[in-house]
Amino acid sequence: MRHDPMKGRSVTGRVLAVLESFSADRTHLSLSDISRRTGLPLATAHRLVGELAAWGALERDDQGRYRVGLRLWEVAALAPRGLGLRELALPFLEDLYEATHENVQLAVLDGAEVVYVERISGRHAVGVLSRVGGRWPAHATGVGLVLLAHAPTEVQESFLTSPLAAFTRKTIVDPARLRRVLAEVRRTGVAVSDGQVTLDAVSVAAPVRGPAGQVVAALSIVVRAGTIEPPTLVPAVLTAARGISRAIKQAS
Known part of the structure; x- marks a missing residue:
């Protein structure tokens, strides 16, 4: 039997x-x-x-x-962290895409992983491994670094004491270094993930906040490495993220 x-x-x-x-x-x-x-x-x-x-x-x-x-x-589309957030964010994602024609992504944190709830990708943009509904370890992505940086302390500590998967030679796998990076993300308000998922891609991400100021999602733009300096993308990413945050507050 x-x-x-x-x-x-x-x-x-x-x-x-x-x-x-x-x-x-x-x-x-x-x-x-x-x-x-x-x-x-x-x-x-x-x-x-x-x-x-x-x-x-x-x-x-x-x-x-x-x-x-x-x-x-x-x-699945009825999940409030997916559908409602996506509907409020989509106009800002589209504006950011039209201004750059690069990959634009929106994600939320679920445990130690990010879940992508929306992505807009251009024909000539660098290839990315993310997909709507897909998951990725938080420490390797721009959106993940933002979400992890603003996660509760116990969530961060649990993550930092767990093995960190490496995807390229640039992936952050040292907990002490990751802790420093998360502190820098909180200080600057943005995260840069350079070649951590694939060596040819750089992500710049910013937090999306809920009505009480809590971080509920993260927005990123992903470009081909060496084509655009990440600091030049920061103003546009921050503007889009703040626009989504205002829309969420107004809708609450």
């Missing part, structure tokens, strides 16, 4: 495991793929996938593989 590593988990836990089996690099999965990635018996995976497909959380393509369905996207 096949061992079921999911034994003891609730039905909800098993359903979530099915959904978590999909990722940015695995958007289409067969039933066997889902069974293997979740550890669920094939019969259990078949039943759960069928129920999710009937509800619209999953869709079946012509080849019999499954993908995330639009119904799940509709529900």
